[in-house]
Amino acid sequence: MTQIAILIPDPTDKSYIGRWPEVLERLKTTLEGAGAVVTATPWTTHVLDASALLAFDLVLPVIAWGYHRDHAQWLAACATWTAAGVKIANPASVLGWNSDKTYLGRLAQKGVPIPPTIWTQAATQADVDAAFATTGAPVLIVKPTVSAGAFRTLRLSPGEAMTEAPDGPAMIQPYLKSIETEGETSLLFFGGRFSHAVNKRPVNGDFRIQMQFGGLYTTVTPDAGATALAEQVLAAIDEPLLYARIDLARDDAGAWVLMEAELIEPDFYLDHDPANGAGFARAVRERLAA
Template sequence: MTHVAILTPDPTDASHGELWPTVLARLQRALDAVGITTTPTPWTEHIDDAAGLRDYARILPLLTWGYHRHHARWLRACRSWEQAGLPLANPAQVLAWNSDKRYLGRLAERGIAIPATTWTDDVTRAQLDAMFDTTGAEELIFKPSVSGGAWKTRRLRRGDALDALPDGTTMLLQPYLPSIETEGETSLLFFGGQLSHVVNKRPVPGEFRVQEEFGGLYTVLDAPPAAALALAEQVLAAIETPLLYARIDLVPDADGRWLLMEAELIEPDFYLGKDPRQGAGFAQALRDAIDAG
């Protein structure tokens, strides 16, 4: 048998405490089918000393939920893992790069279509008004550049009060795309560079967040829209690093142009409960990567 480690949340973090073991069990069932056994271990136990991870054929950071609340420790861990030469999938430098949403700006510089975006360390009323004026948006979204699961994400109309923001927090400002309510967000799952399955996610009425904890409605699609697939493949090419897995989240704008919302390369939910193959594509991609050395 081949043994891999799956990095899990900090044991002191109670967030999603009932959910991640279910996701882990789905992953384990898929990997068992190709002769891969898994050992779950908290990522926070391996920040400065990678010795406990050296004996695994691969280390998968698929359940490091909550890393965004301990970002400095996360970056330290990524450096430690990279220096130790651990066989992480995805690579440690990708895990660090992808943990701050400013990566979207770097992808935009490489020709990837994203919503109009401003990053700022000090959100001001004048700044918000300027974005309303320049984009013509009726509402804006702002959230921390380092975040996950819609953490501290807000939807603002003109004149809405601003909550106090923590010092030193870079924020991301974007126009709210009403198409999230009518067309939803479409996630394309890639394993070993190959498209596995496609899931459309829509918020419940009155909500704008598509995550399950906010009632998001998930539907598997037979195939992605052609333009969405083309953009997703463009994103993967722009990243330039071979990836074991990627979830590319896309939304069409009012004109039907697909935009990248997130390239989830650290601990994305693969939506295996919706995957027609129940994770077999991921398991085979991992099996092939290990066998190839």
């Protein structure tokens, strides 16, 4: 019987206790239906010693939520898993670089369109004021380069003071008005094949599309432009990905831009998948057989 481990949050981190168990159950249902035995284990248990993970045919880090709260520990874990040869997907090397959003700048250098971004080692009020002056944007988004779930993400207007400023390196971008009107669209790929897409919109007056902030999720069929950009992103990454969630939005000119390439612990929204996770199960079987 195939043994699969799913990495889950640190048991002392209560931030996600209301959500990760239901995501785990969806994944277990899909994988057990494909003939696997699924074991959940906190990622923080295996930071310095990966020996327990070597017993599994495959390790999936897809609910390793909270890694951004201790990024140094996450990078140490990725190094440990790589050195030990843990059969983990996505690869531990990908889990490392994808945890810092500066990867968006590297993808932009390869021709992937992203929102105009100012990178700073520590966002200050002066940085924000200068960004308003240089971009001409009426509203800015400021967030840490290591973050998840809108953690310490700010939407600021000119003259508005920062509160809970990002701790450490940050990114500053013009706020895309389409987030409020059209939302963000996530395209899910398993084994390099498109599976399904979900549109995520914030509640009125908010800009955060995450479920914990009341985000409204709908299954959609992406247009040709969104699909083409998602495939361009995957081609630019060019690594053996078991899964990928490509988050896109429209800029003020109406063109699709990359917001995130979620390769660590994205929710696959299997409850919005018309195939009920069949594509994911197929990709896992293929990876196990490789």
